[in-house]
Amino acid sequence: MTARFFDLEAIGLRLLEDSRHRAVMLRGRGIVPCLALIEVGEDPQSAAYVTRKIEDCKKVGIDVRKVVLLQSVTQSALLAQVQMLDADNAVSGILVQLPLPSHLDEDAVIRAISPHKDVDGLHPVNLLSLTTAEPSIIPCTVSGIDALLSETGLALDGARVAILGRGKLVGLPASLLLSGQSRNTTVTVLHRKTKNLGNILKNSDIIIAAAGSAHLVTPDMVGAGAVVIDVGMSWPEGMLCGDVHPDVAEVAGWMTPPDRSFGVMTRMMLLKTVLDLAEKKATT
Numbered sequence: 266m267t268a269r270f271f272d273l274e275a276i277g278l279r280l281l282e283d284s285r286h287r288a289v290m291l292r293g294r295g296i297v298p299c300l301a302l303i304e305v306g307e308d309p310q311s312a313a314y315v316t317r318k319i320e321d322c323k324k325v326g327i328d329v330r331k332v333v334l335l336q337s338v339t340q341s342a343l344l345a346q347v348q349m350l351d352a353d354n355a356v357s358g359i360l361v362q363l364p365l366p367s368h369l370d371e372d373a374v375i376r377a378i379s380p381h382k383d384v385d386g387l388h389p390v391n392l393l394s395l396t397t398a399e400p401s402i403i404p405c406t407v408s409g410i411d412a413l414l415s416e417t418g419l420a421l422d423g424a425r426v427a428i429l430g431r432g433k434l435v436g437l438p439a440s441l442l443l444s445g446q447s448r449n450t451t452v453t454v455l456h457r458k459t460k461n462l463g464n465i466l467k468n469s470d471i472i473i474a475a476a477g478s479a480h481l482v483t484p485d486m487v488g489a490g491a492v493v494i495d496v497g498m499s500w501p502e503g504m505l506c507g508d509v510h511p512d513v514a515e516v517a518g519w520m521t522p523p524d525r526s527f528g529v530m531t532r533m534m535l536l537k538t539v540l541d542l543a544e545k546k547a548t549t
């Protein structure tokens with residue numbers, strides 16, 4: 266079997282056009298969607314992510330408020346900034362670029378954002394809602410994964426899903442959404458202490474790799490026809506690498522392309538979420 270690769274460029278373009286259309290419609294009703302972005306310190310990768318998010322917002326007609334704080338900012342100064350944006354009626358959603366410098370308490374910062382302005386969907390109230398029949402805000406990368414699963418046309422009810430990694434941004438929320446009342450799959454979360462990793466993967470209909478461990482998933486671990494979605498990133502010897510070995514394409518049914526282009530899904534889902542929040546605010 267040779268896997269069918271998700272056409273991320275085409276799906277991304279479709280999502281971009283959809284957001285552009287929604288922003289025009291909202292503006293026509295006098296609603297200006299606005300994303301507040303907080304960047305702390307000078308991590309070049311975080312800065313690049315933030316720049317790309319601003320470009321994407323501009324393309325579709327979402328206003329941006331960018332706040333850059335020094336690496337040495339205190340927890341209370343950061344919280345004060347979040348609270349100010351949270352109280353600002355013109356701001357539809359707030360995103361604090363992660364990771365934060367190690368002296369800051371990320372979870373406390375996330376909790377300081379009102380659940381209805383939490384674009385990342387990481388506030389405990391929003392995380393809990395992922396398990397319900399109607400999740401409120403799905404974290405962007407997980408929303409991208411979910412959209413790809415829809416593309417396959419596969420019935421999710423009862424499907425066996427293996428999630429590699431239990432991180433805050435992907436593994437944890439993906440496990441809550443996919444095992445919850447809305448998606449109804451059977452999820453196994455795999456992590457560095459998991460025994461018989463290969464056996465569990467081999468018996469899964471869907472594999473979501475978000476461990477950040479280069480080429481951890483090899484063809485012998487994947488069942489014929491499985492859907493394999495790789496969002497893992499690591500840089501062994503300075504080269505960006507996914508969690509899934511490219512040869513997995515020889516056994517999988519569907520697979521993300523090995524060119525590491527999944528990022529477009531995360532970026533497009535951020536735009537969708539900002540528009541969802543702006544729309545919801547206008548109707549409540």
Ligand code: GUN
Pocket residue numbers: 360361362363364385405406434
């Ligand atoms: N850093 C890398 N990915 C993300 C994300 O999805 N949200 C935030 N806030 N920070 C990130």
